[in-house]
Amino acid sequence: MIPSLTVALLLGVARAEDGESPPAETSETGEAEGSEEDVLSRHRAPFDVLVEQAIGTTSVPVEYNWRRTKVQVAATGNHYFELNNFNTLRAGGMVRLPSDSMIFEVHVSRVWVWDTPSSELLAFTPYRQPGRPSRMELDVTVGVPLAEGVVTVFPRWFPAVQMVLNAYGGLRYLLYPSGFSGMRVRDIGSAVLTPTLSATELANIDETRLDAMQIDPARYGLMAGMGNDFYFRQGVFISPRAMFALPILAPATETNLLFWADFSLAVGVAF
C-alpha cells in the first residue's frame, strides 16, 4: 500500500505543479488557516480518501502475492450437510494452480459414510432413504477472487495476513472403487461418462451401502460456493469454504439428494 500511496501523493504534487487550482487547506476541524495555507489547502485530501484511491488502483496484494506462486498443495477436511439421516465426512488432498484472474483446483478425497441412530432405526422398517455409500471423490474447481487485501488478525501479535475472498464453482465426480469390478474395459469406458450408475455398478456397491440406505444413482454433480484464503507471509495458507450442491443436473443424474452443503477447511503451502 505504501508505494501506491506515494504514487498517489506524487500525482497530487504533479497536478499542483501543472497549475491546477489546489483545494482549500483546512485545519483538522476543516476551517481555513490563513491565505498562505489556503494556497495549499486545495491540494489536501482526507487520509481515508487517499487510502481508498490507493486500494482501488492497486493490482497486486501487499502481504503475500499468491498470484506469483506456481502451485499450492493442501490437505482438506470436509463435513457434509446432506438432508438425510446419514453422517458423512471427507478428507483428502488438493492441488491449486493460480493465475492472474482465477485459481484452478483438483481435489482427491476419501468419503466416509456411517449410520446415525435415526438411520439405524430406519433400517428396521421396510423403508429406505437415498444416500451415498463410502467412496472416493474427484473435484475439479475454479475459484474467482472477489475481494482481497491485507488484514490483521487476533491476537494482535500475530502478523498480518493476505486475505482473498473467492467464489467457487466446480464438478464433483463420485467414484466407487468396487463399482467397476467384473466389468469389461469397454463397458467401463462407456460408463464413466454417463450421469447415472449402471445396474452392474449398483449391484457391485450394494454390499457397501448402509442397511437403511437406498443408493443414490448420481455419478456426478455441480457445486458452487464461497471461501476465504488466508495467506501468511511464509506461504502457508488456510482456506475455509462453504460449497452447495446445485441440482441443475438432477434430471439427468436422477439424484434424490437435490440440495446439500459441504463445509471444508484446507491447510496448505504455496510454492
Add this chain to the structure above:
Amino acid sequence: MRLRALAAAAALALVGPSCAKVPIFDVGAGFSLADAAWFAGEETLFVFYEVQAEQGIGEPSIIEITYVTDEEVVDWTELSTFEAVHTHLPVDCGVNALCGSASIHIPDEPRDVELRLRYHRDGELSLDAGTVFNIIDEGEPYSHRSFIVYGVFDAANQRVQWRGRHQFPTLRNEQAEEYGLRRSFSVEDQRHGTTPLTSTVNPYGYGIDCPKNFTATDLETVQTDERAIFSTADLPIDASASAMVCATSTVTDATGTFTTSALAQKNPEVSPAYDVLRSPVKDATPVRFFLEPCDRVISAEHEEMQRQRLLMGSQSTCIDDWEADNFVETLTAELTDAIEAERVNGNDMVLVIGLHQDEYGVSEAVEAALEQIVPEERHRSSPRLAGAFVFDSVARGIEISSLSSSTLWCPAELPTTLDTGTINASVLTCAILADNPELELGPLSFSSLPILTSRDHYLRFIDEYSKSQAGSVQSLSFRTPEFSTTSAHADVGPFGVVSFLDEEIFSADARDAFSYCVQDEMQYFVFRTPLMQTDIFLDLIEDKCEFLGLPDQVCDSLELGVLPIEMLSEWHSLFGEGTYELGILWDFPFLLRMEYEAVSAGSASLFGLSVPFGFSDSSETYYGTQMWTEEAFSLEEILTQCHRFCDHPTFYSAGVYHVTDLFRTTYASSCYQPDYPVLGDSGFPRDP
C-alpha cells in the same frame, strides 16, 4: 433492477423445493415364491422362497418359518437356524431379491406351515407370505420321493451318465437347483441286460428291482453332490447288445440313506438310411433338324431368328411335301437315322427341331413323326433319346398327349381357366401372351420379346423396334439322366417320371424304425417295396384305395407302385418290409438350359419417324427344374433308420433327455438331431 429481481426469484424457485428433506421410500417387498413340501418317507420339510423388492433387501433381512405338529409348536424362527438335512448353497438372486431353500427334519406331519420376511433381524416389522404347502405321503419311490436317480448314455452307448432329478409338487428340477438345493447320491453294482422295466407311470424305471439275470460289471461306485456324474469307465464289450444298465442307487435323507435301483436305457441306435443318391444327370447331345419349305420363303427374318435361337447352321430338311401320304414315315425315318448315327457315340440325345412353317397341318405331321420315336425311346437304357425340343413358328403346343411327357413344344399358348386338363411342360415353360405387352408414354413406347416367340410376335416387334432388340441366344445345352440297363421308370402325372436307377436299395428289420426330417424344399425322392409291386396289392389299391381312407394323391401314387419318401416311416411301421428301393422323381425327361441376351426395347415416334433404342441384359433360363444341376442328393439328414433300441427314449437337439418320447413314435415324421452328453460336461445337465 427489474432483471436482478427476476433472476433472484428464479434462483429461489429453483433452490426452494430442493431444500426439502430427502424422502424415504417403501422397499416394495413381496414374495414371488413361498413353497413348502413335506415328504413323509423322508421326514423332511423342504422350503423354497424368493422375495423381490424394489430396493434395499439385503443381508439384515431374514426369512422365518412357523409350523405346528402333534408334538410341538414352532413359533416364528429364522429359517437358517434349523439344521439342514441337505446341502443348501447361498443363492444370489440379484441386488433386490432374497431367495434360497431349506430342508428341515420334521418326523411328524407338520401343519400351519407359514413363511414370512423380517425386514431386519433386529427389527419387529415383517411381511407374511402366502405359503403353498404340500404333503407327500409314503409311496412308490418314483413318485413319492423328492429325488430320483436315473441314467443316460453317451453317443456311443458305451458310458453311463448317472443323474439325479428333484421332484417337487410345485417346482421343477432345475428350479430346485437354482434355489441352492444340492443332493448327494451314489451308484454302485451296475449290471447290464435286456428286460423291459419302465412303464408310463415310471418312465425312468426308478425303484424297480434289477432282474437277477442281468450281468454284473466291474464298474466302480460313483458319488456326487451335483446332478450328474459319468461312470468311471465304458461298459464291457459283452454289454453291447444289452438294452439297459441297472444299478443300486443311494440317496441321503433325514432318516439316513435310502437305497433302491436305478435304470439307464441305451439311446436308439440310429444311422442314415441311405447316405447319398448320386445324380446320373449328364450332358445330352442335341440332334438338330430345321424343317422348312425349300421351294418358297415364308419369312427370311423369322427363319434367321429361329436358326439363331436354336444355334443352327444353314442345313434344312424340306417339308414341301408335308401333305404326302408317306411324309410322316419319311420324316420318322430321317429322324431315326440321325438318332442311330449319333447313338454310336454313346451319349444320350435330345432331338432339337426348328419348325419353320405357315400351313395348318404341318405341326400335326411333325407331332405324328415324333410320336413314333420319342415315347418309345425315352425309357430305354442309355444311350437313348431322352426327348424332343421343338421351336415352332406359331404358338401352338402339343396335341398328342403321349408326347407331352417327353417333348417341349415352344412357343405355346397360355392356357385359359377351361384348359386345366391340357397343361403340360410346354405350357408351363414356353407359353407366351397373345400379343406383346407394350407400355406407351406419349411418343415413347416400351416392350420386350420372349426369347422363344412366334413369327407374328417377332415380325411385329422388329417392325416397331428393330431386329437388334429382339434378343439373342448365347448358348443352348441339354442335360438328361443316364439310365442303366436295370433302370425302371414310371410316368407320374402329365409329364413327370419316376426312375429307379440302379439298385438304390437298403434293407430294414421289421423292428426298425425310420425318421423322416421334413425339409423346406420339395424332395424329389420316392420309394417302392416288393409288396407294392405285387399284382394283388396293385389291384387292391386300384379297386379299394378310396375305401381305405387314403388321400387321393397317395392312391394315385400307390397305383404307380411308388410312394413319396415322406411316407416311408409310416409304411414300415405298418408293413415292416425288409427291402426299400429309392427312386428319383424327374419333372421332365431332360433339362434345357439357355443363356440369352434379352433387350428391353423402346422406340420414340415423332413425325412418323421411329427411332429404336433398347437396353440389353444377359439372362439365363432353365426350361425344367433346377434339381438337374445337382451332382448328388444327400439323404443323410432326411431319412434316418433306427436299428436297435427304437422304443427307448432319447435326447432332443437341445440336449434334453425326453424320457417319455420314444424314438419310434416321436420321430417318425420329425427331424432326429440328438445332442448327447459327453465326458467333461458340467455336472448340471439341462433337465427341466
